[in-house]
Amino acid sequence: MNPAAVRLADVSKRYGTTTVLDGVSLEVESQRTVAIVGESGSGKSTLLQLLNGLVRADSGTVEVLGEDLAATDMLGLRRRIGYAVQGSALFPHLDLRTNVCLLAQLVGWSAERIEERLQRLMALMELDPELAQRYPHELSGGQQQRAGLCRAMMLEPPLLLLDEPFSAVDPITRVGIHEHFQRLAASEPVTVILVTHDLREAVALSSALVILRAGRIVQQGSCDEVVAAPADAWIERLLETQLA
Amino acid sequence: MIGRTSKRGLETVSRRLCRKGIGAWCVASLLLLVLSASAERGVVIGSKNFTESYLLGEIIAQLLEGEGIRVTRRFGLGGTLICHEALVSGEIDLYVEYTGTITEVILQAEVAPRRDALVAPLAERGLQPLPELGFDNTYALVLVADRAVELGVARISQLADLPSLRVAFSHEFLRRQDGWPGLRDRYDLRFQPVGIEHGLAYQALARGSVDVTDAYSTDGDIERYGLVTLKDDRAFFPRYAALPLAREDLPAAAGAVVGRLGGRIDEERMRRLNAEVVVGKRSFAAVAADFLAAEGFAASPVAASTWRDELLANTIRHLQLTIIALGLAVLLGLPLGVLVHRSQRASRMVLYGAGLLQTIPSIALLALMIPLFGIGVLPAIVALFLYSLLPILRATVTALVSVDPLLRRVAVGMGLSDMQQVRHLLLPLALPNVMAGIRTAAVISIGTATLAAFVGAGGLGQPIVTGLALNDPGLILQGAIPAALLAIATELCFEGLERCLIPAHLRRTSAP
Numbered sequence A: 001m002n003p004a005a006v007r008l009a010d011v012s013k014r015y016g017t018t019t020v021l022d023g024v025s026l027e028v029e030s031q032r033t034v035a036i037v038g039e040s041g042s043g044k045s046t047l048l049q050l051l052n053g054l055v056r057a058d059s060g061t062v063e064v065l066g067e068d069l070a071a072t073d074m075l076g077l078r079r080r081i082g083y084a085v086q087g088s089a090l091f092p093h094l095d096l097r098t099n100v101c102l103l104a105q106l107v108g109w110s111a112e113r114i115e116e117r118l119q120r121l122m123a124l125m126e127l128d129p130e131l132a133q134r135y136p137h138e139l140s141g142g143q144q145q146r147a148g149l150c151r152a153m154m155l156e157p158p159l160l161l162l163d164e165p166f167s168a169v170d171p172i173t174r175v176g177i178h179e180h181f182q183r184l185a186a187s188e189p190v191t192v193i194l195v196t197h198d199l200r201e202a203v204a205l206s207s208a209l210v211i212l213r214a215g216r217i218v219q220q221g222s223c224d225e226v227v228a229a230p231a232d233a234w235i236e237r238l239l240e241t242q243l244a
Numbered sequence B: 001m002i003g004r005t006s007k008r009g010l011e012t013v014s015r016r017l018c019r020k021g022i023g024a025w026c027v028a029s030l031l032l033l034v035l036s037a038s039a040e041r042g043v044v045i046g047s048k049n050f051t052e053s054y055l056l057g058e059i060i061a062q063l064l065e066g067e068g069i070r071v072t073r074r075f076g077l078g079g080t081l082i083c084h085e086a087l088v089s090g091e092i093d094l095y096v097e098y099t100g101t102i103t104e105v106i107l108q109a110e111v112a113p114r115r116d117a118l119v120a121p122l123a124e125r126g127l128q129p130l131p132e133l134g135f136d137n138t139y140a141l142v143l144v145a146d147r148a149v150e151l152g153v154a155r156i157s158q159l160a161d162l163p164s165l166r167v168a169f170s171h172e173f174l175r176r177q178d179g180w181p182g183l184r185d186r187y188d189l190r191f192q193p194v195g196i197e198h199g200l201a202y203q204a205l206a207r208g209s210v211d212v213t214d215a216y217s218t219d220g221d222i223e224r225y226g227l228v229t230l231k232d233d234r235a236f237f238p239r240y241a242a243l244p245l246a247r248e249d250l251p252a253a254a255g256a257v258v259g260r261l262g263g264r265i266d267e268e269r270m271r272r273l274n275a276e277v278v279v280g281k282r283s284f285a286a287v288a289a290d291f292l293a294a295e296g297f298a299a300s301p302v303a304a305s306t307w308r309d310e311l312l313a314n315t316i317r318h319l320q321l322t323i324i325a326l327g328l329a330v331l332l333g334l335p336l337g338v339l340v341h342r343s344q345r346a347s348r349m350v351l352y353g354a355g356l357l358q359t360i361p362s363i364a365l366l367a368l369m370i371p372l373f374g375i376g377v378l379p380a381i382v383a384l385f386l387y388s389l390l391p392i393l394r395a396t397v398t399a400l401v402s403v404d405p406l407l408r409r410v411a412v413g414m415g416l417s418d419m420q421q422v423r424h425l426l427l428p429l430a431l432p433n434v435m436a437g438i439r440t441a442a443v444i445s446i447g448t449a450t451l452a453a454f455v456g457a458g459g460l461g462q463p464i465v466t467g468l469a470l471n472d473p474g475l476i477l478q479g480a481i482p483a484a485l486l487a488i489a490t491e492l493c494f495e496g497l498e499r500c501l502i503p504a505h506l507r508r509t510s511a512p
Helices: A043-051 A076-079 A097-106 A111-124 A128-133 A141-155 A171-187 A201-206 A223-228 A235-244 B006-038 B051-064 B078-087 B098-109 B115-124 B145-151 B158-159 B171-175 B178-186 B198-207 B220-224 B253-257 B265-276 B284-294 B307-340 B344-359 B363-372 B377-401 B405-413 B418-455 B461-470 B473-503
Strands: A004-014 A018-029 A032-038 A059-064 A083-087 A159-163 A192-196 A208-213 A216-222 B045-047 B071-075 B093-100 B126-130 B139-144 B169-170 B194-196 B212-216 B226-227 B242-247
Touching: A004 A043, A018 A043, A018 A059, A018 A192, A018 A216, A032 A043, A043 A059, A043 A141, A043 A159, A043 A171, A043 A192, A076 A083, A083 A141, A083 B405, A097 A111, A097 B171, A097 B418, A111 A128, A111 A171, A111 B139, A141 A159, A141 A171, A141 A223, A171 A201, A192 B363, A201 A216, A201 A223, A201 A235, A208 A235, A216 A223, A216 A235, A223 A235, B045 B051, B045 B078, B051 B071, B051 B093, B051 B253, B051 B265, B051 B284, B051 B461, B071 B461, B078 B093, B078 B098, B078 B242, B078 B363, B078 B377, B093 B098, B098 B115, B098 B253, B115 B126, B139 B145, B139 B198, B145 B226, B169 B171, B169 B198, B169 B284, B171 B178, B171 B194, B178 B344, B178 B418, B194 B198, B198 B212, B198 B461, B212 B220, B212 B473, B220 B226, B220 B265, B242 B253, B242 B363, B265 B284, B307 B344, B307 B418, B307 B461, B307 B473, B344 B377, B363 B377, B363 B418, B377 B418, B405 B418, B418 B461
Parallel strands: A032 A192, A032 A208, A083 A159, A159 A192, B045 B071, B045 B093, B169 B194, B169 B212
Antiparallel strands: A004 A018, A004 A059, A208 A216, B093 B242, B126 B242, B139 B212, B139 B226
16 A cells, blocks of 8 residues: 555634534545545535645644645645646736746746656647647637646646636536546656546546545545445435436 | 747846836936935025015025026925925025014014014024015005906005905915914904915906905016005004025125125015016016126126926926836835735725825925925925825735635645745736826826925926916916826826736726
8 A cells, every 4th residue: 555645634624613624534545546525515625725735724633745734844845736726727927838837947947847847748638839828818728727737737746636627617628638637647646636526527537535525524435435335325315416 | 037938038028127127217316316415506595486586586696606606596495484494404595585474484473574683583593684685575465456446445444344355365375474364353354365376366366356365565466467555554564674594504705795685676676677577578587687787796697598408407307206206106015015915904004094195285295295304306206205105005905906816826825935926926917907006106296296396396397386476377388288298108108018018918908
């Protein structure tokens, strides 16, 4: 078994009087793709943001890539974690190339190394090289989404966090991007944690599922396990409605 | 280099140039100003902003120059308090004041308005009265001769029976104890006067929209508009004998030269000299030179500066004032906006503060600067800077607050430091709005800087102030038109700047 890339122990988070996460414990093995599934308001996005320090846990411990988040240099750690979100959130004033390469330039990568990495990622994502000069608004939704993935993967991070990254594109484009994503995940030594409300997407892309409801993990295991033996009636209904 | 396209390269370069350019320009200009201020300035002669004061200032200046003494002219200062403040602080060395004004406004004491009585109390303030020039320019109430006949008035006391009279007084007269308040009590007057700029009062009088205004008894305008003065039959107005009021440290040689003017100008003479300027449309310099020649003083060659030279000098000074003030406002406003925008409370406090400054009328703000910064360029720059701050701050804060929170989250999540977020995400996205704010501030500054002449800072306000004093619309336009053109040119400049700094799809499509 690989060492854990992410380890959460009894983590809770409240906003005012609302408990968003309630005693969550979770381990994600290195180089696996795990999907966190739940309805909106289940706390899945908060859980993801705990991992790159955008949200701080009220209690419990969060360990990412072997570092305790309560006592680490967040900036350095964040640069080892790729982050992509719904709608890609490319910077509108920068062209595709600069969007993808910005951080590599800021941390001082050589021009050759940047160029090489950019070419490789764009090829993996089947982005035409001439798109590099375009501004985000000149790209299609699918192209933007793929460019967002390139940006997240630029620094060769060992961990990639995806917050509903494919939900803003139409179903046909989405299937295409799923393929691109799988190619990427297969060719890079990266642990992926994917947050989605779409069980079908989760099953298609990941090897393990974590099902979250009202801030608690109600079931986790491999996709096959979960599908074969739902832990309760609610999960069963979820599987029925979404996978039918 | 981040960018590879030539467009991006240009953007980065011009951005860098802008940043360095603005900083360098500010430092250089401030140095220049400090240097020019500390350069040999000789005897600095001030004047208030009305004809007679300009003219007497010019006469004294030429007289000194004729004796080979170096002179700097600081004419058109906006009123007694500004002149006095400038004199006490050493910004000017002398200006012509009136004995009545010295007792009523400056000393505010029961002193006889005669030179010999003033020596001691003025010495306590480090000032000295030079010999009286020979005329008494007292306040007078004036009306058009025909109207006076119509109303049947010749004495001030008769006005008490005419409560519906339309009366406009200069602002200073309305306030001064030896002006309207005292006059009203002495004569039991019941009409309600309105305030008016002195230079405009005569036009109002001639057009018949006003019946009575205050005047100085030596005004050239009295002849020009065919006015009559009402007799001060209860002897209310004190004596306003003109004399050069100087600092005690005025070099004795200069004091002696100026002293030679003592008793040379009587009321009739003064009124004629004023009329030569106001009615005859001759320059102060020419009238002063003729007077000195007629009195047998060494004539100094009148440097006939053309209107082109003056326009150029005024425009350059105007640009200096606005660009330095604007540059400083950008240098402070931008970082301050970045600093406070995260906290709603801090933003609101800073914006309220800057907004408060904006509500102070510009001329009042300038006046408030004088005790702190004296007169001249410095208080003007500080006032313009304070005025420019709000639009820049507000634009910066508003623009930063409206940056998409998802973009900010991603910027933090991907590992950009605070500074990098500002540099690579927040400022570029805020730039269109920030530029609009700077543009607004620039146009406001150019307009407001025309008032800087009241505190002796020069600029395109100089011909406007002089034009007001002379009641000369042509002169006023000599300042107003270039100022308006400057504002338009500024708009165009900023449009060009926006075009080269901001990618087309982020540019604001419409003008403000």
